[in-house]
Amino acid sequence: MANYSLQSLPPDQYNINFVSGGYSSRTLGLTIRSDIQSVLQVALSKLAGTVSGTLFTQAGIAIAGGTVRIYTDSTIVGFITTDQNGFFTFPSISPGTYSAIGTALGFQNKLLGAIVNPGLTTAVDFRLVPNPGRLTGTVTSTSNQPIPGAVITVRADNAQGPVVFKAIADSDGRYLVPNVAAPGNYTFVAAAPGFQSNFCGTSIESDITKNCDIILEPNPGTVTGLITNAQSGEALTAEAIEVRILNLFGVIVGSVFTDQSGRYLTPGLAPGSYGIVVTNSGFQTGIASAIVKSDEPLSVDIALLPEPGSLNGFIADAITALPIPGANVQVLAEDGTLIGRSITDLQGGFLVTGLPPGNYTVVAAASLYRTGLNGAVVLSNISTTVPLALTANPGSIRGNIEPSVFGIVIQLYNANHTFIATVASNPQEGFLFPNLAPGNYSLSAIAPGFAEGRTGVRVTAEKETSAFITMLPNPATITGTITGEDTEPIVNATVRVTDINDSLLGIGSTNAFGNYSIGNLRPGNQAVMVSAPRFGNINGGITLAPGGTVTGVNFALTPNPGSITGQIMNLSTGEVISGASVVLRASDVTGLQVKNTTSSPFGNFVLSDLAPGPYVLLAAAEGFASHQIGVVVLSEQSVRADVSLDLTLGNVNGTVTTDTFAPISVNVQIKVLTRAGLIITTLIANQDGTFTLDNLLPGNYILSASADGFITTVTSVQVIGGQNAQAVIRLPASPASINGRVLNTVTRIGLQGSLVTVKNTVGIILGRGFSDSSGFFAIEGLPSGSLYLTALSDKFGASSIGVLMTAGNTTTTELELTPNPGFISGFVTSFPDGSPISGAAIQIINESKGIVTTVLSNNQGFYLSPGLTPGNYTTVAQANDFSSERGGFLILSDQTVSTSFTLTSLPAQISGTVSQLESNLPLIGATIELREANTFGDPLIRAITGANGSYVLDGIPLGNYTLTGQLTGYQSMITSTAVTQAGQRQAINFELQLNPASIVIIPTDSTGRPVSGATVRVVDTTSVTVQEGQSDARGVFLATGLSQEEYTVVSTASVLANGDEELFLTNSVQKQITVVLPSNPGQVTGQVLEEQSIRPIAGAIVQVLSLNLIPIFVSASDGTGNYTIKGLDGGSFIVAVSARSFGSDSRAFNITTGGTAEVNLSLSPVPGNLAGTVRDERLVPIYRVLVQVFNASDLLLRQVITNFTGQYGVSGLDPGNYRVQFAYPGKQTQQRTPLIVSFETTILDVIMPDEQEE
Structure with missing residues (x-):
């Protein structure tokens, strides 16, 4: 035993390194207190390794008198000077991973990794480059007094990078960092006893001296705690344990070791939230949260689980396969948390230990190479190998931030929202992100006292792209508690706050009491996502006011989560795809990104700790088209979700401007959606309003653009393989907004976490948000006019109401949700082979014709909805290269009903353009609705016009249809068509006329009281539904886009009977009408059967008309052929039914007030069709002739109109x-x-003479 003594140490926390020949070095933490002698005894192991090597110039000349330092994170464990041959050796190094820094006067320092094994020598040779940069500065107090002895820790590459130097401030508070590698980013953290640590950052250039002054505040807080074994509860004392402290912005502000009793003490910290990361050999890395207060100690104990896994691998040149030494390797968990890092050694190798089992993303960056990503699935007690090949010719981003303040941190994310790097900046400088792969990135900047500002950047190879970020004053803060359902606090839960475009605004973890605090948040309606090991994830929302603090944002997590495993493959070859991005989104119209990971070298991935229910999983890889499928997660089970990617892809180049063509430079958010409305990806446009979308599967997409102070606008784009499509989106000013509350119908208490969406009357999402803990929500950027507002909660179902928006104003409303919802599930298969269709989109539509949600089928063709409020629904199933199919079902409380779909291949397609009649200019953002069967049928498919006014309707089955073209400010236009052949292609163009008329419609009950949430349908003289929606909280609905003609307004409500009124409109005129809905409604029920076999027909279209042929209701039969239509007034009606591949039937029935009628109908399985052309006496085709087909009982059976060329078809x-x-x-x-005649088309052409004058 050897004795030692260290005298005259000022009170502070110290890391003490012990080195003795023949033994491995060891570092322990020790707290020195005033006037107390501290005792620190240590035992050294003989299991030691050696690090040796040589310092050379680039020309291979040995450098004598150079220095080499060995670090384990921020603690130096070895320091030596090279001999006359440039040689050095470090014996007695404890096994593990280290960073080695070689430097010499006049040369830039060089950083390499070193993996030390017992009894072996690790070679570390340095080749140094001349012309170093330098950094100097001062460390002062807030009273401008120097702080001598302050320790400045210098980290390279990013704010969480390796330590390359430590400096000590002199008596004037000045410090100097010489021989800095350039160009590069550096972060400087200053700490001194009695002060709060602080940081600054800069980018260094060759032969240039940069200045970085740091001011330290007094009255620091500290964190102390005990590190224990999570299984035994005993303190871990056998080895010193490294503890890293990260601030809210991701900067490592301290690194200490535990003492011989297993306790740690941080340096002085500024008030705020911190993450504490603990690593120890033989244990899984642990992460805890600490909320530090000024001048107060805080105790945070951390328990570590044994049996960790590890990652090893090699970073090499993609062309030469030569190793890349000195590359910076970061390991990210599924929630994006940086959990480990390493530096590659001379052979390009790296090792990251202490990893909990799970899926990780490995990010590798090296000078002059593009940053690369790969994935890895880590198992306990197993080391997983992850190779990465980096490509040369990177791009870079250089930018500036406003305002210029201290403590700015900039974070970089790629197109899939994967974290890439964090850098710090000082007020006098901008920032630099070098070594980037080409593609889309988002940048966020944050500083104390400011909410994050952000922008989008498109990086190109070998070019530097400029960026400018403006941070927002008056940030908001949220605090809360995360518990289990048993109210026990959950430690180390992760709380992420994002905007609705998946941009991360803030992240925090819970402490031992389950508490968390996240500050510096952007005001507005934001999403909150919570996850924790061994618990299911949960999503919620929060509305933040500038400078406000919202407390009590609490969540209860459910145990027994499920997980997803899968493999990403090449569709053409079946080969696995490594490094693919795997994004898991919520299976609802928000499409919130729940998790994000990367496929392994074997194409595998794992997503864990998921709440049971439906999700959307998207895979994307460079050079492949992204693809998404549905996944249904089950409790305590791992479900399989393999995805194959196609090499056929296209891109989109676009621009966002104001409606006067001026560029919008700040925070323009772009969403890319499928034609069914599901989100594929999100991004932030470049500062000139341009954007590029890569790797899209050929097909039709919806683009949504939004920006603060503008109206959210949607358009469409058709992507063709191998081509660049163009998109132009114009955002008008003077947006409307809406706020309100979502309430429990039974208790009238606000519901937290309800999804609230705003759609236009054709079902396109214009805004979305979540309700907070009081049920409050707020959504901005909305157009004027009548819109749908829907609230959806998995445990409460869905409810919708109309909202009437006016430009520049805020509307307030309420929605009520009823507990104990039901669910729908089923399968989607192809005809005739019955094989499952994965990725089919199933739209679920309520009785008010609002799209409640959309879910995707999984690889087995199975789908499952979120919770739905009891009632009647219709569904539309869509899939690429298949015809769409309609279905119906009745939801009952706490029950799951089954509805399956069989889709046929070779669908038809209708395309065309929409232009202005007066000028012939194309109209962007117009909507086209395709209604099947009769003129008053429900929409089957919708489309939006793109940059040149073009549209495409895909997935059309055989049948006859009515099409409606409409755009705000124009009169709607209708036509018809018949699809008679599989795969048929048709072109139909629309010319819309200005000066539309409108109707203010007020449904009332029999007492004259307005009815909110009533369904309103406006039909023209040919019974075409021109517009439909719901009345708002005041009982008002605004119907626009109407022409000069007669209309009938039909209204229904859930507890009232139907009512209707007629009126005549003239161009540019607005009229008001009241529709009275009688009380005590009745209903009709029945079953639709095949005529010969008497088997039920699912998905048949069921329509109820009055005797004067006004359409009242449209519904669909369920999986057993049954239907129920409520809300009928007493009297006589007609029910007409048709179904694809079957005939049609209609019956008359009478219903008493409040009574029930039963009407069963049968359809022939061997139908025929009717078609022809209608002309006048001069043989000129006549447009919009009303064609009505009556059965033998002279009841209306079918009704269509002729198209622009006088043709009609009835299938x-x-x-x-x-x-x-x-x-x-x-x-x-x-x-x-x-x-x-069966299976034949009867041609019936008609001449219509003029009426005879009287």
Whole structure:
């Protein structure tokens, strides 16, 4: 035993390194207190390794008198000077991973990794480059007094990078960092006893001296605690344990070791939230949270689990396969947390230990190379190998930040929101991110006292891109507690705050009491996502006011989570794809990104700790088209989700401007959605308003653009393989906004975490948000007019109401949700082989015709909805290269119903353009609705026009359809078509006229009280539904886009009977009308059967009309052929039914007030069709002739209109004779009696003479 003594140590926390020949070095922490002699005894192990090497110039000349330092994180464990041959050796190094820094006067320092093994020598040779940079500065107090003895820790590359130097401030508070490698980013953390640590950052250039002054505040807080074994509860004292302290912005502000009793003490910290990362050999890395207060100690004990896994690998040149030494390797967990890092050695090798089992993303960066990513699945007690090949010719980002303040941190994320790097900046300088792969990135900047500012950047190879970020004053803060369902606090839960575009605004972890605090947040309606090991994730929301603090943002997590495993493969070859991005999103219209990871070298991935339920999983890889499928997670089970990616892809180049074509430079957020409305990706546009979307599967997409102070606008784009599509989005000013509360119908208490969406009357999402702990929500950037507002909660179902928005104003409303929802599930398969269809989108539509949510089928074709409020629903199933299919179902409380779909291949397609009649200019953002069967049918497919006014309707099955083209400020236009062949392609163009009319519609009950949430349908003289929606909280609905003609307004409500009124409109005129809904409604029920086999027909279209042929309700039969239609007034009605591949039937029925009628219908399985052309006496085709087909009982069976060329088509008629009537204003009504033959199309052309003058 050897004795030692260290005298005259000032009170502080110290890391003490012990080195003795023949033994491995060891570092322990020790707290020195005033006037107390501290005792520190240590035992050294003989299991030691050696690090040796040589310092050379680039020309290979040995450098004598150079210095080499060995660090374990921020603690130096070895220091030596090279001999005359440039040689050095470090014996007695404890096994582990280290960073070695070689330097010499006049040369830039060089950083390499060193993996030390017992009894072996690790070679570390340095080749140094001349012309170093330098850094100097002062460390002072807030009273401008120098702080001598302050320790400045210098980290390279990023704010969490390796330590390359430590400096001590002199008597004037000045420090000097010589021989700095350039160019490069550096972060400087200053600490001194009695002061709060602080930092600054800069980028260094060759032969240039930079200045970085740091001011330290007094009255620091500290954190102390005990590190224990999570299984035994005993303190870990056998080895010193490294403890790193990260501030809220991701900067490592301290690194200490535990003492011989297993306790640690941090240096002085500024008030705020911190992450404490603990690593120890043989244990999994532990992470805890600490909320530090000024001048107060805080105790945070941390328990470590044994049986860690590890990662090893090699970083090499993608062309030469030569190793890349000195590369910086970061290891990210599924929630994006940096959990480990390493520096590659001379052979390009790296090792990261202490990893909990799970999926990790490995990010490797090296000078003159593009940053690369790969994934790894880590198992306990196993070391996983992850190779990474880096490509040369990187790009870079250089930028500036406003305002210029101390403590700025900039974070960089790639297109899939994977964290890449963090750098710090000082007020006099901007920032630099070098060595980047080409592609889309987002940048966020944050500083004490400011909320994050952000921008988007497109990086190109071998070019430097400029960026400018403006931070926001008056940031907000949230605090809360995370518990289990048993109210026990959950330690180390991760709380992430994001905006609705997946941009991370803040992140925090819970402490031992389950508490967390996240500051510096951007005001507005933001999403909150919570996850924790061994618990299911949960999503919520929060509305933040500038400078406000919201407390009590609490969440209860459910135990027994599930997980997802899978493999990413090449669709063409079946080969695995490594390094693919795997993004898991919520299976609802928010599409919130829940998790993000990267596939391993074997293409595998794992996503863990997931709440049971449906999700959307998207895979993307460079050179492949991204693809998404549905996944249903089950409790305590691992479900499989493999994804194959296609090499056929296209790109989109776009621009966002104001409606006067001026650029919008700040925070323009872009969403890319499928035609079914599911999010594929999000990004922030460049500062000139341009954006580029890469790696999209050919097809039609919806683009949504939003920016503060502007109206969210949607358009479409058609992506063609191998081509660059163009998109232009113009954002008008004067947006409207809405706020309100989501309430529990039973208790009237606000519901937290409800998804609230705003859609236009054709179902396109314009805004979304979450309700906070009081049920409050707020959504901005909305257009004026009548819109749908829907609230959805998994445990409470969904509710919708209309909202009438006015430009520049805020509307307030309420929605109520009922507990104990039901669910729908089923399978989507192909015809005729019955194989499952993965990635099919199932839209779920309520009785008010609002799209409640959309879910995707998994690899087995299975889908599952979130919770749905009891009632009648219809569904539309869509899949690429298949025809769309409609279904119906009835949801009952606490029950799951089944509805499956069989989709046929070779769908038809309708495309065309929408232009202005007066100028022939293309109209962007117009919507096209395709309604099937009768003119008053429900929409099956919708599309939006793109940059040149073009649109595409995909997935159209055989049948006849009515099309409506509409755009705010224009009169709607209608036409018809019939699809008679699989794979048919049609072109239909629309010319919209200015000066539309409008109707203010107020549904009331019999007492004259307005009815909120009533369904309103406006039909023209041919019974085409021109517009539909819901009345708002005041009972008002605004119907726009109407022409000069007669209309019928039909309204229904859940507890009232139907009502209707007629009126005549003239151009540019707005009229108001009241529709009275009687009380005590009745209903009709029945079943739709096949005529011959008597088997039920699912998805049949069921329509109820009044005797004067006004359409009242449209629904669909469920999986057993049953239907129920409520809300009918007493009287006589007609029910008409048709189904694809079947005939049609209609029956008359009477219903008493409040009564129930039963009407069963049967359809022929061998239908025929009717088609023809209607002309006038001069043989000119007549547009919009009303064609009505009556059955043998003279009841209306089918109804269509002629198109622009006078053609019409009626598909699906039972064989037999019919009366067909042709009517048009100013023409003599014609009657015909054609014979319909099975599987044949009867051609019936008609001439309509002019009416005779009286």
